[in-house]
Amino acid sequence: MDMQQIDQNIVARGKEFFASIKGEAPSIFNKGFWTGKVMDWAMQHEDFKVQLFRFVDVLPYLNTSDSLQRHIDEYFTGEGAGDIPAVLKWGAEKSGLFGSLAAKAMGKIIRTNIEGMAKQFIIGENTKEAVKSLNKLRKDGFAFTVDLLGEATVSEFECDEYMQGYMDVLNAVEKEQKSWKAHNSSGDLDWGCAPKVNVSVKPSAFYSQSKAVDVAGTVSGMLKRIRPIYKRIVQMGGAMCIDMEQLKYKEATLELFKRLRSDPEFSHWPHLSVVLQAYLRSTEDDLKELIAWGRETKLPFGLRLVKGAYWDYETVVAMQSGWPVPVWTSKPESDIAHERCSRLILENSDLVYFQCASHNIRTISAVMEMAKALSVPEQRFEFQVLYGMAEPVRKGLKNVAGRVRLYCPYGDLLPGMAYLVRRLLENTANESFLRQGFADNVDVAQLMENPSQTLERERAAAPCKAPAEVSAKDQASGLTPFRNDPYVDFTIPAMRKGFVDAIAEVRARKGRTYPLFIGGREVTTSDLIPSYNPADPDEVLGQVCQAGTAEVDDAIAAAERAFPAWRDTPAEKRAEVLLKAAAICRRRSFELSAWQVLEVGKQWDQAYHDVGEAIDFLEYYARETIRLGKPRRMGNMPGELNHLFYQPKGIAAVVAPWNFPLAISLGMTSAAIACGCPVVYKPSSISSLVGWGMVEIFREAGLPDGVFNYCPGRGSVMGDYLVEHPKVSVIAFTGSVEVGLRIQEKAAVVRPGQEQCKKVIAEMGGKNAIIVDDDADLDEAVIQIMYSSFAFQGQKCSACSRVIVVEPIYERFIARLTEAAKSIKIGPAEDPSNYMGPVADLQQQKNVREYVEIARKEGRILVEREVPAKGCYVPLTIVEGIRPEHRIAQEEIFGPVLAVMKAKDFTEAIAFANSTRFALTGAVFSRSPRHLEQARREFRVGNLYLNRNSTGALVYRQPFGGFKMSGVGSKAGGPDYLLQFLDPRCVSENTMRRGFTPIAEDDEWIC
Template identity: 75%
Template sequence: MAESVDIATLDAGIERRGKQFFDSIRGETPGLFSKGHWTGKVMDWAMRNEDFKVQLFRFVDVLPYLNTSENLQRHIEEYFAGNESGDIPSVLKWGAEKSGMFGGFAAKAMGKVIRGNIESMAKQFIIGQNTREALKTLRKLRKDGFAFAVDFLGEATVSEAEADAYLEGYLELLDALDAEQSKWKALDAKGDKDWGHQPKINVSVKPSAFYSQAKPQDVPGSVDGIMERIRPIYRRIMEMGGALCIDVEQLKYKEITLELFKRLRSDPEFRDYPELSVVLQAYLRDTDQDLEDLLDWARAEDLPFGIRLVKGAYWDQETVWAMQAGWPVPVWTNKAESDAAFERQSKRILENSDLVYYQCGSHNIRSISTVMELAKAMGVDESRYEFQVLYGMAEPVRKGLKNVAGRVRLYCPYGELLPGMAYLVRRLLENTANESFLRQSFVDEADVSRLMENPERTLTREVECSPTTHPEPKAGPNGLTPFKNDPMIDFTIKANRAAFTEAIRTVRGKMGRTYPLFINGRDVETDDVLESTNPADTSEVVGRICQAGVGEIDDAMAAADRALLTWRDTPPRERAEYLLKAADVARRRLFELSAWQVLEVGKQWDQSYHDVTEAIDFLEYYAREMVRLGDPKRMGNAPGEHNHLFYQAKGVAAVIAPWNFPLAISVGMCSAAIVAGNPVIYKPSHISSVIGYGLVELFKEAGLPDGVFNYCPGRSRVMGDHLIEHPKTAVIAFTGSMEVGLRIQEKAAKAQPGQDHCKRVIAEMGGKNAIIIDDDADLDEAVVHTLYSAYGFQGQKCSACSRVIVVDSIYDRFMERLVEGAKSVKLGPAEDPANFMGPVADKSQQKTVGEYVELARQEGEILVERMPEDTDGACWVPLTIVSGINPEHRIAQEEIFGPVLAVMRAKDYDQAIEWANDTRFALTGAVFSRSPQHLERARREFRVGNLYLNRGSTGSLVHRQPFGGFKMSGVGSKAGGPDYLIQFMDPRCVTENTMRRGFTPIEDDDEWVC
């Protein structure tokens, strides 16, 4: 173990070494920034114009999909024509603005030039598109004295077939390298090893590419799936005397990757072969602890290994994902923090150089100099560390390193341009950022002393100079903080996974009890009882639910009507407080409430959890909305009169809830009615009545007054019409099928004896939702999102994708990947987080969906029809994909509410939009396209209530995406939106004449006109 040295005491030597390094490469510029080349010119424009940079990188990303000259030229025009900045590379500007003047020949010629330049840019960072090209480049690199680590591009696998192809691609590469390595002399050493101690062959792998079903909620299953394909690669590498490095990707795969590394390193077959490394990312806040855990594990196991330490390549993504999900940002948000972490972690690795072979992955000369000075001061032998830089990214740095350290390895991606473009965009984002060391060094020409400053000093100075931080939002005039969505669940946190498992165990121990009605604050038992069962095992009774009849509905109505007299006049802020208390209760019981959904309706872990957080969001949002709406609003400003608009409750609300979002939608409709001043009679679906009883528990603990909330499950044929037609029912909030919704509207429209008001019906009635796949869609994203939208919770969401409309020119590519993806997802009960899809909610649902599968067989061609081997006792229907469907088919028109996806082949984008609109429904839709004009057309012409561009059709969030449609998808305003509560209230306006004998009080908001 090396001697420990304080970095701060070495600062002078580090800065001196760094300045010498800069002096040795003075006058050189990386090809990325060289203005003598097309790439450098374009990067120069991009770094001076953020708008152009965004458009350029997006264009680079889509380029591999533009297979015709017409398509290419159209995208050039869309991305670059009309750019307000005149600072556009002339070849792009000319191509965008002039091509129309010269017809198709000029357009083709210009498109060819632009494609060629961008492909050349990509090839600058990729050693080849095939094995032959890659070997040619590697020969040259070794001739120049550089070692390599090869990475096979294409990690975005969406199916097991693609994972198999990825494995075969690596094995082919290894065979070629093995045949070649005997021709290579060792670098700077005699014998067979570079530098006397390192294998000539070094390969990097991205674990997620080897198993398409890897996910953080299933760490053991993910590791098993990856190991199955990594093992043959490492076995082959061991046979040829090479080395393997396991890359770390996005944070969601980090724990899987580290566990995979430990499993592989300690595997009896490989335990005595130490040429295995793992990557750590210094920009992650947890890496200090991850490093300590790895060191402790390796010492306990007595297993030497390698660590490649990098700053990290997914900073933008990790930051945005975390902010969208409501999580703490997992990466250091200041570059100096990442730099300081890199130095701190480098020191710990070098302190353990007897155990760890260090691979310093950085272009930052300060970081490199720190490692060199630390190693020297600590007496670390040169055979225990090396330096790594990215191929094509930092030529002067790699040359300088070669001269100073000798041991330089280039990270060398190879593969087709399509995945290569994704790699290229990441590299471009990373190195054109304002904080990029390469940019500051070779473009901005920052002062060398500042570039070599200890990052800890930089942080101290920046904190002292920073006038503000980012405090928590302060309460507004109403005393409430601004609304924000409850965080999504982060399954990378082990405690969350453990809590889910424990909650399911606990809930299972409570199953089978009898649930009474809850009327006027008291439990009411009835003789009519229905059983609710687990759809994955219908012999398992979740609960026995007492059923309300006409008499119980009358009792509940009388209680609600009495409560109305005081509840509607309770101050809005006071009513809102009850919702906020209920939200706190739900938040405390989050895992338990989620577990009930897993067992009663078969919702997967993530979706059941987010159903509960959506319920919390409704409570929090509607509480704030009622406070906002509760203050009378002064209307007009004419002198001599006061006009105030305010709202009052409509009356008793009947809430008829669905089973597919059993807590969220129930809570949303009930809480909206309650906070608006309307007592509620709540009828949950018989399929999810145990979950529905959760509302009783939430509102009881929140202290809601008796009679304001009444829980009345019951058989629709017995009490449904009576509840709707009751003369005291003022509002009916319904979510369910179109047929039932239309019947409710018809019944509610007829005035009953004793009724003194018009009933308001708020109905969300489902959809026939389509996803359009345009000819330039990112298929890595489109396939994954389509599968999730169609089969998440077994397709039993009103927002689920039931039609995918694919433009002809991309149809075959998309369908091949979609079909293989559908064949790869795991089927099984929702209790097991490894499973992607489970059985449908109950036997009646099973029968209905099964009939539609048979209809699909008659109307089209079944491409996928999957069931698990063991279906006994469960409500299984097959995961189904049917092609050859046109708008006139019933499968394209009728809501199925199950895992049946109809595929429609449109001749072009125009027809795709036309077909998407060709149903009675208008709820949700999605478009995957990288054409700005096509996305704009979708905004105008794809007429649905919720349209999603380049994401799936499910997963709306309260406030962010208020939810609801029109046509036959519903009547009423959007749930979780700013005008939803108004539906539960009647507006009133009171006018007061304030003039007395010519005297009129003047207030601040009066306006006098002379």
């Protein structure tokens, strides 16, 4: 093809297209209507746009006039009231008068207009309305594809309902389709090639346990419900398209499509399509692979090519997770990719039926001209646009191409609002074609410009910036700025295979005996404790030697010998060892994760993120010790020189937990070592094999002998002895409040020969609450509360054990939560399809089961899941009717037992949340700005999370730790944590000699 000539033809066709719809604009931009006025204001005022879209999102939950008026007041009054359009300002000004009829009337008008805006983009809230709208569309000459709103299914019950929704609309449509005449065809197919009935499905909505780590299970779960729908569609002679959603579902979606297309029952039927998103960098490769698969199997198929609807989501998730951004980062790049993929599809038109989905007239024109140049028959491609979104475009398309299909969502207004917000975001973005073409009146020549030229022009105008400058502090240390270790990305097959291989490798090593490690030597003892797999206690992974008091003495003596040299080692050199250890952890991340999967029952993602947090501690504390290692001048008076600096306190005893066996262990240990304090490390007996990994890491990193001493032992034998030892200066502990208080008590007593007051750093757990406000987004709240409560079996000090629900939303929340809890899979953590596994050991099992019985007595059991008979399993339990005074609401359980409490209002919910002796973590799900601000002030916990789960604090970004009975000391992963292992010193020098005073640049002089 002569692409230069084709590009000229594209521009010419585009200009003709614009001329044919001159003077028309999509209704969303029509300033003669309420919607148009509000949207025009939103495009001119970014702050208002954010508030408006957030208000639209919460509107369906505002079921009373009081709640509606309160939210209008919160979103549209205050300092920003001057920046709202006149059509809202009057209502917002009146909204503070809750008893005012005028305010209520205006609130009703606002609700009616926004609901009308949402209804503009859906064909109906029920099948009757949907069929009526489809009949009208058919009469107007348009084809359709129907999509049922409601993407977030949190339980298998909701998935069943979602499936039934499709069956209902298919039954309704079947009665009508016989009366529909085919478009532009004498046969029964529209345009001679396309079935009249067309349905689009979002696959993740058909299986609530869909996840990237379990592709096979996800595909099977999706097929269970999608297959009957497709069977019904085929029986009706219809077509189905499988939508593409977030990137995490892409692999499962493509596999689902292949399985369904090649199913022997349906392989004769070519009218199955799948969606690809041009904004993904991987799409061209995916397209080539699909075409090759189609050629190999001799199965023709349909393909809808879209730009993509989750750009912001994919970008933010990737950046937060430390992954490469998977989407093209500029609109011209996505446009280029769409044209490039379109050409490839058209070149294979004998195999692929092309469904070009775009409102961009340049893109549409490009497809038409490329098809013409390639002599592609008209029956091999069509165009698709969103219902209610681009009326002039669909009208012009119908006149020019004749083959236009409207993407028609239908269903309840609640999920309809989420759909509306996404559409509004897309079409009010600065780079939106519809906005530029119909609201901003950008010149047609610019709109029709080849996106490659646009990209060159934009890059010339704003060349790529150089990498951010390294701070003077980091430059001096030779280190790059701290970055959190990336999350595990299970969309990458190699990451999944890495776990399978590592688990097999670790399991092959079982049966070894693990010694102590003291002063650089391996030390064996006759006292052994077996470490077993909690999913199968008969599987002993290894025998661990136990230290007694004699071994503790040896370890402390080794640490004492190592102390002077390590104390005087420059901070930069100590940091080097930590950075080497971080690199070793990174290299061995799958192996270190696999040990946790088998030894303590952590799920794959939980284990990998534990290793990632350990790496973060090593990297962060390495940088922090360099920062703190530089003497700091204090004051600036002439004639004197004052320097503040730090020295290590001395030997540190690190008493570690089993629930974060590497992250917390390495966090406390690396903090001490970074500061120059040798360590005697006592791991939990439940996770001593993970603890042995630290021996291997520090040996390889070159840590001097005696600086790290590995001393697993029975608490009853050596616990108190280690804490009370006069040579121990610092005790870093993470565990139960009972043990933490005992350590503080023991450490407070001065022993013979003791030269320093002991410093106790203790993180002692929590009784964490999540508040669900009456306007909370339950799609998010239910999923995040499930994760906070039951990920790693609730065995996190930050886990949610109380959910406090404001009364108006209580019944709706409980219904969804209980069904979600009934839907998850329970079994060994090594199987990635399982959401929940066993608790860590038999004693934990006994403790949690006792609390389940207490819950049964104090409240009403809503959910009590059956669990495997063998292994350390406990039932996932949800109990309601709990009051603040109940034991279930006060005592830390450390297992999958969730207490549900009902509060009359948000203020009482905060009071309930604060009613325990703990203050570690908490969370709030609310879309009320005023309530979120109230939570910031009054919800008194060390780590508060707004509209997200209560677990997973990240080093540096969310320093972790609480107060009251949740802990003593500063926040782990924060800027002052290392200070707890250091003693400050100040040296002052008189610099004046016989009246002569050296002058520094920053000395103060009185003029």
